[in-house]
Amino acid sequence: xxxxxxxxxxxxxxxxxxxxxxxxxxxxxxxxxxxxxxxxxxxxxxxxxxxxxxxxxxxxxxxxxxxxxxxxxxxxxxxxxxxxxxxxxxxxxxxxxxxxxxxxxxxxxxxxxxxxxxxxxxxxxxxxxxxxxxxxxxxxxxxxxxxxxxxxxxxxxxxxxxxxxxxxxxxxxxxxxxxxxxxxxxxxxxxxxxxxxxxxxxxxxxxxxxxxxxxxxxxxxxxxxxxxxxxxxxxxxxxxxxxxxxxxxxxxxxxxxxx
Amino acid sequence: xxxxxxxxxxxxxxxxxxxxxxxxxxxxxxxxxxxxxxxxxxxxxxxxxxxxxxxxxxxxxxxxxxxxxxxxxxxxxxxxxxxxxxxxxxxxxxxxxxxxxxxxxxxxxxxxxxxxxxxxxxxxxxxxxxxxxxxxxxxxxxxxxxxxxxxxxxxxxxxxxxxxxxxxxxxxxxxxxxxxxxxxxxxxxxxxxxxxxxxxxxxxxxxxxxxxxxxxxxxxxxxxxxxxxxxxxxxxxxxxxxxxxxxxxxxxxxxxxxxxxxxxxxxxxxxxxxxxxxxxxxxxxxxxxxxxxxxxxxxxxxxxxxxxxxxxxxxxxxxxxxxxxxxxxxxxxxxxxxxxxxxxxxxxxxxxxxxxx
Numbered sequence: 001x002x003x004x005x006x007x008x009x010x011x012x013x014x015x016x017x018x019x020x021x022x023x024x025x026x027x028x029x030x031x032x033x034x035x036x037x038x039x040x041x042x043x044x045x046x047x048x049x050x051x052x053x054x055x056x057x058x059x060x061x062x063x064x065x066x067x068x069x070x071x072x073x074x075x076x077x078x079x080x081x082x083x084x085x086x087x088x089x090x091x092x093x094x095x096x097x098x099x100x101x102x103x104x105x106x107x108x109x110x111x112x113x114x115x116x117x118x119x120x121x122x123x124x125x126x127x128x129x130x131x132x133x134x135x136x137x138x139x140x141x142x143x144x145x146x147x148x149x150x151x152x153x154x155x156x157x158x159x160x161x162x163x164x165x166x167x168x169x170x171x172x173x174x175x176x177x178x179x180x181x182x183x184x185x186x187x188x189x190x191x192x193x194x195x196x197x198x199x200x201x202x203x204x205x206x207x208x209x210x211x212x213x214x215x216x217x218x219x220x221x222x223x224x225x226x227x228x229x230x231x232x233x234x235x236x237x238x239x240x241x242x243x244x245x246x247x248x249x250x251x252x253x254x255x256x257x258x259x
Numbered sequence: 260x261x262x263x264x265x266x267x268x269x270x271x272x273x274x275x276x277x278x279x280x281x282x283x284x285x286x287x288x289x290x291x292x293x294x295x296x297x298x299x300x301x302x303x304x305x306x307x308x309x310x311x312x313x314x315x316x317x318x319x320x321x322x323x324x325x326x327x328x329x330x331x332x333x334x335x336x337x338x339x340x341x342x343x344x345x346x347x348x349x350x351x352x353x354x355x356x357x358x359x360x361x362x363x364x365x366x367x368x369x370x371x372x373x374x375x376x377x378x379x380x381x382x383x384x385x386x387x388x389x390x391x392x393x394x395x396x397x398x399x400x401x402x403x404x405x406x407x408x409x410x411x412x413x414x415x416x417x418x419x420x421x422x423x424x425x426x427x428x429x430x431x432x433x434x435x436x437x438x439x440x441x442x443x444x445x446x447x448x449x450x451x452x453x454x455x456x457x458x459x460x461x462x463x464x465x466x467x468x469x470x471x472x473x474x475x476x477x478x479x480x481x482x483x484x485x486x487x488x489x490x491x492x493x494x495x496x497x498x499x500x501x502x503x504x505x506x507x508x509x510x511x512x513x514x515x516x517x518x519x520x521x522x523x524x525x526x527x528x529x530x531x532x533x534x535x536x537x538x539x540x541x542x543x544x545x546x547x548x549x550x551x552x553x554x555x556x557x558x559x560x561x562x563x564x565x566x567x568x569x570x571x572x573x574x575x576x577x578x579x580x581x582x583x584x585x586x587x588x589x590x591x592x593x594x595x596x597x598x599x600x601x602x603x604x605x606x607x608x609x610x611x612x613x614x615x616x
Contacts, residue, residue, distance in 0.1 A: 054502075075504050090502035092492040094562045099488055104504030106485035118484040150300075 003066060005030050005202050006051065006082070006171050011060035013046050020046040021057065022226035028171065031200045033193065035207065035217030035234070039246050043226040044206055045175065051204070052084040052173050053077035064170065083168030087175045089160040093149035098122075098129035100148050101163050132166040133158070136192055154185025161192050165201065172196060173204040178212055190216055210239045222246055300611045303556045303563065307571040310554070310600070314575060318582030325585050329461035336467045339577040341366075341529055343470045345544050346551035346569040347477050348521035351514050353552050354481075355494040356561025357406060357413035359515070362522050363544030364424035365398045367537075369523035371432045374536030377446040378437050384446045392523045398424055399519020400512070407511035421545070432538035439534035452531030466528040470570075473524065478566045490514060494561025550576060550597060554604045558612070575600065 008026035012019070021043050028034050038044045049055045051062065053071030062069050064080055071077045074084065091100050107121040107128075108114030114121070126144050133144075138158045148156060157177055164172045174193065178186040186209075193216050196203055207213050213220060214234045222229045222245050229245060230252035244250035299305055318326045325331065345362050352359040373391030376382040382390070398420065405416040442449055452466035481487035492500040493507045501507050525544075530536055555572025557564020576597055583593045 074502060078504060084502075086502050088499060088502075090499040092495045092499055092503070092562070094495045095488065095491055100503075103488065103492055103500070106488065108485070118486065120483055120485060120488075122483075146301075150297075 002030055004028055004063075005065060006204075007063040008047075008051065009061055009063070011047065011050055011057045011062070013043075013050060013055065013057045019226055021050065021060075023060070024223070024227045026051065026221065026228065027231075028202050028204060029219075030202055031197065032218040033197050033203045033205055033216050035205050035213035035220040036223060037207065037210070037213055037220060037242065037246060038223035042223040042246070044223050046226075047223060048084075048173055048175055048204070048206055051077070052082060054084075078167065081168060081170035082173065083164035083171070084173040085157075085160045085164045085175065085177055087179065089156055091148050091156060091160060094147055096145045096147055097133070097151075097159055098126045098144050100159060101125070101129045101132065101166065105167070128166070129162075132162045136162050136165060136195055138162060138192075152185070153181050154188055157181065157185070157189050158192065161189070161196070165196055165199070168201060171202055171204065173206075175206050176208065177205070178207065178209055186212065210242065214239055214242075222252075224248065296611065296613075299607070303611065304565055304568045304571065306604075306607055307555050307568050307575060311571050311575050311578065314578045314582065318578065318585070322582060322585040326582055329459045331581065331585070333455075333461040333463055335574070335577045335581045337462070337464055337532065338581070339573045340464065340466045340470050341525055341532060341541065341544065342547045342551055342576070343570055343573040344473060344525040344528055345522060345548040346555075346573050347470075347473055347566055348518035348525070349548040349552045350555075350557055350564060350566055350569045351477070351481075351490065351521075352413070352518050353494075353549075353557050353559060354490050354561060354564055355511055355514050356497075356559075357494075357511070357514075358417065358549065358559070359402065359413065359518055360417040360545050361398065361402060361421040361424055362518065362525075362548055363541050364421045364428065365395050365519050365522040366525045366529060366544055367539075367541050368398065368424045368428040368431075369395045370526035370529050370536050370540070371428055371538055373449055373526060374437045374442065374446075374530065375432065377449060378441050378536075381445075384448050387446070388448065388527070391526060392520060395519040395521075395523025395526070396516055397519070399516040399522070402519065403512035403515030406515060407508040428538055432536075434538050436538065437536040442530070442534070442536065449527065449530045449536075450534060452528045453534060454531070464531065466531050469524070469528055473521065474566050474570055477521075481566060486510070486513070491562055496562070547576070550601055553608075554600050556604065556608065558608050559605070560612075572604075 004027040006026070006028040008024065011021045011024045011026070013021040024043060024047055026047060036044055036048070046055070050057045053074045053076050056072055062071070064082070069080060077084070092103060095103065102125045107125050109119045109121045113119040130144050136158065138155070148159060151159065161174070161177070177189050177193070181189060190212060193203060193205065205213060205217060217234050220232045220234055220237070220242065222232060222242065224246060232242060232245070241250060245252055345366060348362055349359055369391045372394045373387050376387035376390055377384050402416055402420055405411050406413050452469055453464060455462040455464045481490065489500065489505045489510045492503065492505055493510045497507050529541055533540055551572035552564070552569050553559065553572065554575050555564070555568030555570070557568055579596050579600070580593050583596060
């Protein structure tokens with residue numbers, strides 16, 4: 001078995017008297033899509049926030065490519081190549097597509113114009129934005145300088161995914177990417193996810209939508225009561241079994257399987 | 260859009276048959292109106308431009324050559340200068356979805372600091388001038404700190420500092436006016452912005468040139484630097500901006516501080532305009548600057564608007580006031596007109612925002 005890209009051991013996070021994460025483990029292997037499912041309050045989003053740097057766990061450790069890391073902000077995680085597509089997408093509606101793709105890490109012109117006059121390299125950013133969108137087959141978005149608010153929900157999701165794909169060198173985390181989308185748009189986003197996988201970028205997919213998770217995930221991490229209950233193989237496990245495990249109706253197998 | 264990937268569910272195949280993904284669908288009715296809405300949404304400064312043009316044509320027809328006289332046009336520009344500069348500061352703050360009610364107070368306090376230090380205390384003029392700018396900067400930092408780090412609403416913060424800066428101004432100045440001759444004797448530099456280039460009957464003051472230069476500088480900052488984009492993003496959706504990696508608190512602090520400095524630059528233009536340093540000058544600068552910003556199409560909800568719009572907004576108010584005055588309309592009806600313009604401007608902003616839904 002190869003080494004995990006991203007690993008977490010014994011993560012604990014308490015919010016007052018509520019224990020959101022109770023010695024939770026997590027493993028993501030190279031090139032895979034890992035589905036993360038769990039009932040409401042099972043600790044999925046807390047786990048993901050800990051992995052993406054949005055919150056700091058009280059205990060436990062996170063290991064990225066064999067090195068222990070301590071994230072104190074999403075910026076720390078991003079700097080190390082972990083990109084997150086948040087449920088609210090973190091896009092700025094009035095700004096253009098290319099401005100959003102490069103938001104927070106804009107490119108400046110080389111030389112004195114960039115250094116002293118802080119001049120943006122807009123042409124280069126537009127070129128790269130067009131390239132990133134084209135790479136993901138999002139060429140239906142024609143005008144790279146149109147504001148994001150003029151896009152449909154699926155297109156916005158596409159922009160957020162393109163941003164993650166462009167900068168995520170190690171891991172892409174997606175939080176409920178299809179939750180707000182219609183049937184056709186969800187389909188497109190699932191294709192995007194598979195597309196990222198083909199570029200051998202490992203993906204963590206958090207979703208409530210069982211059919212979506214079962215369709216694209218290679219392994220499924222089931223969280224329950226703040227810890228990893230088990231890992232199942234979507235090809236040998238049925239959705240109703242997964243739901244039974246999630247809700248506690250069924251006992252997990254003794255050892256984590258489907259490695 | 261093919262079946263090559265994954266295992267699409269049956270119900271999804273039915274959906275696939277019905278055409279492409281994410282095509283903009285348009286209702287048949289109101290297409291024309293929607294197209295106008297879309298156009299204005301893309302080019303928001305067109306609205307104030309049309310209003311300005313309409314105003315100019317209207318008053319040209321109404322009062323004729325008196326309005327177009329070079330002297331009159333340059334008078335409008337002079338009247339607009341102070342509000343234009345303060346409006347630039349206000350625009351920055353409003354773009355972050357904030358508001359700065361203390362702009363007038365910061366301007367007057369800075370002008371009093373410059374004037375009293377140079378004329379009464381005998382401080383060298385460059386030092387007095389610099390300390391005046393530093394006063395604006397310090398006031399802006401106070402506003403920014405309270406808004407960004409104490410998370411207080413900008414309206415309340417600047418309502419408070421408006422009174423505080425106003426009180427400091429009265430304390431320091433003792434409500435005394437420094438007369439024109441006194442300043443001209445020791446610190447003519449402070450009145451420099453009131454001097455004018457004359458050609459024909461027109462008087463183009465250096466203050467107006469300063470306004471334009473400042474507008475170009477801030478336009479560049481907003482549209483050609485990363486910091487400018489962060490200002491828009493912070494006003495548009497602060498949570499998203501933060502998740503995208505922008506330090507929104509620092510952006511806010513910087514915006515209020517820059518606004519303070521711009522207000523102290525406006526103080527220089529103010530001394531030039533009235534010649535003297537008066538503790539009670541610029542009383543209407545607050546609301547006038549907000550008026551210019553709003554009529555210029557900048558949204559009070561943040562994230563959209565422009566410096567060009569604000570300058571046009573200031574010019575619109577100037578043109579309407581001047582034109583109506585030339586036409587012999589009472590001051591109260593000038594105010595009435597400006598009020599109506601504000602409401603129309605906000606209504607258009609609301610309408611344009613609906614383009615995204």
